[in-house]
Amino acid sequence: MSNWKLINTTFIYDGTFDGFLTIVFDVYSNKTLPKQICSKDLYIPNFLDKTLYINTNYEKSKRVFVGIEKNICYEALYNSYNAFLSNEKDKDINILKYLCEGFELGPKINNMLTNSYVYKVISMRKRVLFECHRLKGLLRFVEVQDNLFYASIHPDNNIIEPLGHHFINRLPNQYFIIHDKYRNLCFLYNGQTYEIIDSTNMNIPQFTESEKLYQNLWKAFFKTIAIKERKNPKCQMQYMPKKYWKDLIEMKY
Amino acid sequence: MEILDKLTILADSAKYDASCSSSGSKRKNNTTGIGNGNFAGICHSWGADGRCISLLKILFSNSCIYDCKYCINRSSNSIKRATFTPQEVADLTINFYKRNYIEGLFLSSAVIRSPNYTMEMLIKTVLILRNEYNFNGYIHCKTIPGSDQSLIDKLGKLVDRMSINIELPSNNSLKLLAPQKEKANILQPMSYVSNNIKLNKLDKNKFKPNFVPAGQTTQLIIGATPESDLKILKLSEGLYNKLNLKRVYYSAYISVNNDKNLPMLSSPPLLRENRLYQADWLIRFYGFKANELLDETHPNFNNILDPKCEWALRNIENFPIEINTADYFTLLRVPGIGVISAKKIIRARRTFLLDFQELKKLGIVMKRAKYFITCKGKYYDKVYKFNQSFIETNLIYQERLSIPNKNFEQLSLFDNLSPTKEDTIKCLTGSL
Numbered sequence: 001m002s003n004w005k006l007i008n009t010t011f012i013y014d015g016t017f018d019g020f021l022t023i024v025f026d027v028y029s030n031k032t033l034p035k036q037i038c039s040k041d042l043y044i045p046n047f048l049d050k051t052l053y054i055n056t057n058y059e060k061s062k063r064v065f066v067g068i069e070k071n072i073c074y075e076a077l078y079n080s081y082n083a084f085l086s087n088e089k090d091k092d093i094n095i096l097k098y099l100c101e102g103f104e105l106g107p108k109i110n111n112m113l114t115n116s117y118v119y120k121v122i123s124m125r126k127r128v129l130f131e132c133h134r135l136k137g138l139l140r141f142v143e144v145q146d147n148l149f150y151a152s153i154h155p156d157n158n159i160i161e162p163l164g165h166h167f168i169n170r171l172p173n174q175y176f177i178i179h180d181k182y183r184n185l186c187f188l189y190n191g192q193t194y195e196i197i198d199s200t201n202m203n204i205p206q207f208t209e210s211e212k213l214y215q216n217l218w219k220a221f222f223k224t225i226a227i228k229e230r231k232n233p234k235c236q237m238q239y240m241p242k243k244y245w246k247d248l249i250e251m252k253y
Numbered sequence: 254m255e256i257l258d259k260l261t262i263l264a265d266s267a268k269y270d271a272s273c274s275s276s277g278s279k280r281k282n283n284t285t286g287i288g289n290g291n292f293a294g295i296c297h298s299w300g301a302d303g304r305c306i307s308l309l310k311i312l313f314s315n316s317c318i319y320d321c322k323y324c325i326n327r328s329s330n331s332i333k334r335a336t337f338t339p340q341e342v343a344d345l346t347i348n349f350y351k352r353n354y355i356e357g358l359f360l361s362s363a364v365i366r367s368p369n370y371t372m373e374m375l376i377k378t379v380l381i382l383r384n385e386y387n388f389n390g391y392i393h394c395k396t397i398p399g400s401d402q403s404l405i406d407k408l409g410k411l412v413d414r415m416s417i418n419i420e421l422p423s424n425n426s427l428k429l430l431a432p433q434k435e436k437a438n439i440l441q442p443m444s445y446v447s448n449n450i451k452l453n454k455l456d457k458n459k460f461k462p463n464f465v466p467a468g469q470t471t472q473l474i475i476g477a478t479p480e481s482d483l484k485i486l487k488l489s490e491g492l493y494n495k496l497n498l499k500r501v502y503y504s505a506y507i508s509v510n511n512d513k514n515l516p517m518l519s520s521p522p523l524l525r526e527n528r529l530y531q532a533d534w535l536i537r538f539y540g541f542k543a544n545e546l547l548d549e550t551h552p553n554f555n556n557i558l559d560p561k562c563e564w565a566l567r568n569i570e571n572f573p574i575e576i577n578t579a580d581y582f583t584l585l586r587v588p589g590i591g592v593i594s595a596k597k598i599i600r601a602r603r604t605f606l607l608d609f610q611e612l613k614k615l616g617i618v619m620k621r622a623k624y625f626i627t628c629k630g631k632y633y634d635k636v637y638k639f640n641q642s643f644i645e646t647n648l649i650y651q652e653r654l655s656i657p658n659k660n661f662e663q664l665s666l667f668d669n670l671s672p673t674k675e676d677t678i679k680c681l682t683g684s685l
C-alpha cells in the first residue's frame with residue numbers, strides 16, 4: 001500500500017456498510033487512497049474540500065464482502081463489520097486502510113497491533129462489542145400492548161442491529177420495538193421478520209396496566225437485593241455508567 | 254400476603270448468597286419457547302453494593318426448620334416469614350425475563366417441613382417453567398442437603414447449574430455453627446452431581462437430557478470461623494480438582510445474629526474476601542497451586558499487596574523475565590500481566606521484537622510489571638536496581654498512593670471486588 005497514490009479528495013457515501021464496501025472496491029482496484037471518507041449524514045461541507053460522491057453498488061460490495069473472508073480471514077470481516085458500527089469519526093478511513101493492507105498481507109495483518117490503523121480497528125471492534133454486550137443486559141422492555149414490548153436506548157455506537165438479533169433469538173414470539181433515540185432508528189420485530197426504520201415522527205406508546213405492577217416488583221427486588229453493609233456506589237457506577245440510567249427503570253425514582 | 258411483600262422478604266433472605274453468575278450454558282431456544290442461555294453470561298443491573306444482578310435471586314421460603322447459628326433465617330430468629338407457591342415464582346420469572354430484567358432464576362430455599370418436601374417444591378417450580386412456559390433461560394437451583402438422590406437426579410435434568418453451599422470451611426466449624434447439617438450430607442450430593450455431570454458428558458446420545466450443563470458451585474463464608482486463608486484455599490483447590498466445581502464463591506461474613514460462637518465484626522472482611530478471589534483466580538487460570546501462594550509460615554494474604562505480587566517477591570530469583578522469549582505461563586506469572594496482555598504479547602512478538610515503547614502501545618500496564626521484566630535484555634528506565642527490597646518498597650509505596658482514604662476494607666485494588674461478575678468478562682479484564 002506504501003506506493004499507492006494519495007489524492008486530496010473526501011469520499012462521501014450513503015453511510016451503509018454496502019456503501020462503504022463499494023468504496024473499498026474502488027480504492028483497491030485503482031490503488032488510490034482518498035484523504036477522508038464520510039457518510040453523507042455526517043458530512044459538513046467545507047469550502048476547501050474536494051469531494052466525490054460514491055454510489056453504492058451491491059455487486060461490488062458483495063464481491064468485497066466475500067473477498068475479505070476468502071483472501072484475508074473471517075476475523076478481518078468480523079473486525080471490520082463491528083468496527084464499522086463505531087461512532088468514531090475516522091472509522092471509515094481506518095477500516096479502509098486495514099482492509100487494503102490486509103488484502104496484501106493476508107491473515108497476519110491481525111498480529112500487527114503496533115500498526116496504528118490495525119490497532120484502531122481492533123479497539124473500535126472491542127468497544128462496539130462491549131457496548132452491545134452491555135446493552136444486552138441493560139436494555140429494558142415495557143409492555144405497551146398485549147405481547148408488544150418497547151425499549152428505548154441511547155447507545156454511543158450504532159448497535160441496534162446486532163442487539164435486535166440477540167432478542168430475536170431470545171424472545172422469538174414476542175413482538176418488540178427497540179428505539180435508538182440518538183439516531184432516531186427503530187428495530188421492529190413482528191414475530192417473523194424485522195426491519196429498521198427511521199423513527200423521527202414516531203409516537204412513543206403508553207404502557208399497559210400490568211406493566212406498572214412488574215415495574216414496581218422489579219424496583220422492590222432491586223432495592224432489596226443490595227447488602228447495605230457492602231454499599232459501594234463507585235463500583236455500581238463503574239459497571240453501570242450514568243449515561244445509561246435514563247433508560248433503566250430501577251434507576252428512576 | 255401480597256406478592257410484593259413476599260418478594261421483598263424472600264429476596265432479602267437470599268441476598269447473602271454471592272453466586273449470581275449466568276454463564277456456562279448454551280441452552281438453545283426453540284421456535285415456540287422463550288429464552289436461551291448465553292455462554293458468557295449477561296449482567297442486567299448492578300445493585301447499590303456494586304454486585305451484579307443477573308438472576309432473579311430469591312428463596313422459595315425462609316421458614317426454616319433448622320437453626321444454623323450464622324443464618325438470618327434460622328428458626329430461633331423472629332423475622333417475617335413467607336413462602337411462595339411454585340406458580341408465583343414461575344410467573345415472576347417469566348415476566349421479569351420478558352422485560353429483560355434478568356437472565357433467569359436462582360432459586361434457593363430454607364428447609365420447610367423436610368428436605369425432600371422442599372426439593373419437591375423446587376422441582377415443581379422448575380417444571381412449570383420448563384414445561385408449561387417452555388422457558389429455556391438460565392436456571393440455577395440450590396440442592397437441599399439431606400434430600401433423596403432421585404430428587405437430585407430429577408432437578409439436575411431441568412436446571413443449568415446446581416449448588417450446595419458448604420458455608421463453613423471445616424468440620425469443626427460446621428459442628429459448632431450448623432449442628433443439624435452434616436458434612437456428609439453436603440459432600441455426598443456434591444460428588445453425586447459431579448459424577449453425573451461426567452457421565453452425562455461421556456454419553457454420546459444426542460437426545461439425552463443435559464445434566465447440569467453449567468456445572469455446580471458452592472460458597473464458603475469468610476471470617477465467621479478461625480480457618481486460615483491457606484486452609485480455605487486448599488479446600489477450594491480440592492473442590493476444583495476432585496469434584497470439578499465450576500466456581501467456589503467466598504462471602505465475607507456479615508454479623509446478622511448474636512451468638513457466643515460467632516465473632517462480632519463491625520464490617521464484613523471484604524479485603525480478605527477479595528484476596529481469596531484473586532488467589533482463586535490464579536489457581537484456576539494461571540496455573541498456580543495453593544501451596545505456592547501460601548504456606549505454614551505465611552498462612553494468610555497480605556493487606557497491601559495482591560497474592561501475585563506477594564508470590565513474585567518471595568520468588569524473586571525467577572525474575573526478571575524476558576518479554577520476547579518467555580512462554581505463555583511464565584508471562585502470566587508476572588505481576589500486572591494478565592491473560593489478555595500475555596496473549597497480546599505473544600501475538601505481537603511474532604512479527605518483531607518488543608521493547609517497552611511497544612508494550613505501552615499494546616496497552617500493557619507497566620505499573621507493577623516494570624519491576625519484573627526485561628525487553629531485549631534491558632530493564633525499564635526507572636528501575637535501576639533489581640533486588641527484592643527495592644521492588645517491595647516501591648510496590649507498597651505505589652499501592653498506598655492509589656488508596657485515597659486508607660480505608661482498606663473498602664478498597665478495590667482488583668476491579669472485581671464483586672464476586673458476582675461474570676467469568677468471561679473477568680477473564681477479559683482481570684489482570685493480576
Ligand code: SF4
Nearest residue numbers: 317319321324327363
Ligand atoms: S438450613 Fe439454610 S436457611 Fe435454614 S438455618 Fe441453616 S443455613 Fe439458614
